[in-house]
Amino acid sequence: MSGADRERLFLKNAAIAAAGTHSVSDPRDLPATLGRVVASDLPVYCPGVTELEKAAAALFPVRVDDYAAATVTVEEVFGAVAETGTIVCVSAGGRAVQAGLLPAHHVAIVRRERIFDTLDDLFAAVSGSPPTNITLVTGPSRTADIELTLAIGVHGPERLDIIVA
Amino acid sequence: MSHEQTSLAFRENTVRALEDTALRAAMKQAADTFGTKRADAFAPVADLEALRDRASAIREDVLANLPMYVDRFVASATRAGATIHRAKDASAAREIIAKILSERGAKRIVKGKSMVSEEVDLNSHLEAAGMEVVETDLGEYIIQMEGESPSHIIVPAIHKNRRQVGRLFADRLGVPYTEDPQALTKIARKALREKFLSADAGVSGANFAVADTGSLVLVTNEGNGRMVTSVPPLHVAILSIEKMLPSLTDLPAFLRLLPRSATGQTMTSYVSVITGPRKAGDATGAKELHIVLLDNGRTEILAGESRDILKCIRCGACMNVCPVYRTVGGHAYGWTYPGPMGIVLTTLLTGMEKSHPLVDASTLCGACVEVCPVRVPLTDLILGLRQRKVRDRFSNPRERLGMEAFGKAAASPGLFVLGQRLAGAFWPVVRALGGKDVAGRMPAPAKTPFRRRLP
Structure with a gap:
């Protein structure tokens, strides 16, 4: 699969899973997209560790250090899977995976070169010595426990936005 | 609350279920929805049969080498920092978990959905020990509030x-009445969020152990599964020994089959792979992780003729297509596991003497076999148990x-x-003796037997 096909398939499948999908071809466009996606969802939690996160954090003056108190988490994630439209969050490097779980809105930035074709490719890459936590996230939190009717935002985020950069 | 097994009263249970119009309507709607969603989810999968073969072969390998895989899991999980406990039966599992929790002074427990915890009746035991146990899966939260079982x-x-x-x-939460599922979900989110943040421990099951x-x-x-396993400082997981998979590279096959079979989703919202507790430098995970491996008769099942039931990955597809389940619902089966897989597991785990009416709760139509993602030969297993029922003299004496x-x-x-002559002559007596049973409703034998009518 070519890089462009892989990204297209990933974005298509993520959208099917009810994630908001965005793509920036030039890193300089990231702030504008982030500003639009986060909009008035404040306060923001952003780990500010990776280069992309540092750029993102600078955009939001109203930030909190405690993700449990945030309305939105903006973070760069480990990778993604095109086959299923999934983003992959890992605990390696001291990252709090649950920071993408507690706030109502999760904004995940994924580098396009970190998109795996399939689940097999992902697990082949992490099967040797996995970190404490690997979480695959496909769309927002959901349930169909009442009359099998889909409801969004049970215990996890009711909104998931993915930005490929 | 504790739920007594009522599988012996299966017939009475079904009569009650059939008279419950709300239940019948709910089951009808569920059956229709499940059928469509599952078919839609599998439609784009080009090599479904090959995928099922692969998953089935992995599960067969696991069963063929189960003690080896369990030992390997115990060693790996221990190396990753988890504490492993082996529970021979339900009461051992309850004792172990109660001890882990009480020794650490845990009072407020949040629970993720776990059928194995239902199997060992964990909640009532922990509640009796003075702990508050809150089910956090929306469906489980609802039935816990109602005092029912799944x-x-x-x-x-x-x-x-x-x-x-x-x-x-x-009634129970003091909120204004609404019947909008989205609004009801929000109510549960709010009520349970406080529970997560103040919990002393999380108890979960697991779909697989690698x-x-x-x-x-x-x-x-x-x-909620992510909350339970990562927010409280202590995580106790209970799972049965047959949930092993050899390696993480085996997982994709099951991730492609399980959500599609279970809910008609291509993928569930979350898949968590948890390897040990929080380690130095980590900001994720419980500080302490205890894993309780439950046997509860599975080693015995593994050695017997019904071992293939241990391939089951608990997707629920067999019940969704079963004409009996779809008509009477799950409570009629009278124990933890309903539907075709439930018939087999209940009989094996609780004993024929406590469950024998269940083995007749199948038309052997084979719909369950057709949908089973890991090719559990459910109708063969049910037929085998019927033979055992007769052999062990649990069948109706008249029959x-x-x-x-x-x-x-x-x-x-x-x-x-x-015999033909006698049956003809004594039919009114047979019919009277038969009463409401099948014999009482059978048509009378022909006056002239068929073979004497042949030229």
Whole structure:
């Protein structure tokens, strides 16, 4: 699969899973997209560790250090899977995976070169010595426990936005 | 609360279920929805049969080498920092978990959905020990509030309609009545968020355990599984020994099959792979992780003729297509696991003497075999258990007598003719004795037997 096909398939499948999908071809466009996606969802939690996160954090003056108190988490994630439209969050490097779980809105930035074709490719890459936590996230939190009717935002985020950069 | 097994009263349970119009409507709607969603989810999968073969072969390998995989899991998980406990039976599992929790002074427990915890009746035991146990899966939360047990292994409150849930929440949570599932979900989110943040411990199950890495895999949608396993400082996971997979590279096959089979989703919202507790430098994970591996008769099942049931990955597809389950719902089966897989597991785990009416709760139509993602030969297993039921003399004595007589007569032409004549002559007596049973409703034998009518 070519890089462009892989990204297209990933974005298509993520959208099917009810994630908001965005793509920036030039890193300089990231702030504008982030500003639009986060909009008035404040306060923001952003780990500010990776280069992309540092750029993102600078955009939001109203930030909190405690993700449990945030309305939105903006973070760069480990990778993604095109086959299923999934983003992959890992605990390696001291990252709090649950920071993408507690706030109502999760904004995940994924580098396009970190998109795996399939689940097999992902697990082949992490099967040797996995970190404490690997979480695959496909769309927002959901349930169909009442009359099998889909409801969004049970215990996890009711909104998931993915930005490929 | 504790739930007594009522499988012996299966017939009475079904009569009650059939009279429950709300239940019948809920089951009808569920059956229709499940059928469509599952078919849609599998439609784009080009090599489904090859995928099922692969998953089935992995599960067969696990069963063929189960003690080895369990040992490997124990070693890997221990290396990753988890503490492993082996529980021989339900009471051992309850004791172990209660001890872990009470030794650490845990009072407030949040629980993720776990059928194995239902199997060992964990909640009532922990509550008796003075702990507050809150089920956090929306369906489990609803039935816990109602004092019921799950009627489906994936959708525990499938037997309830939105109006019943709305009234329950209004009564018990003091919120204004609503029957909008989205609004009801928000109410539960708010009520349970406080529980997560103040919990002393989380108790979860696991869908798979990975032998090579000692990882637990949880496949969920709501996010409560993630909360339970990562927010409280202590995480106790209970799972049965057959949930092993050799390696993480085996997982994709099951991630492609399980959500599609269970809920008709291509992928669930969340899949968590947890390897040990929080380590130095980590900001994720419980500080302490205890894993309770439950046997509860599985080693014995593994050595017997019904071992293939241990391939089951608990997707619930077999019940969704079963004409019996779809009509009477899950509570009629009278124990933890309903539907075709439930018939087999209940009989094996609780004993024929406590469950024998269940083995007749199948038409052997084979719909379950057709949908099973890991090719569990459910109808063969149910048929095998029916033979055991007769062998162990749990079948209806009149039925047994009739079958034995027929067996003798069918082996001898003279006796057969005599039998036909006697049956004809004594039919009114047979019918009267039969009463409401099948014999009482059978048509009378023909005056002239068929073979004498042939030229």
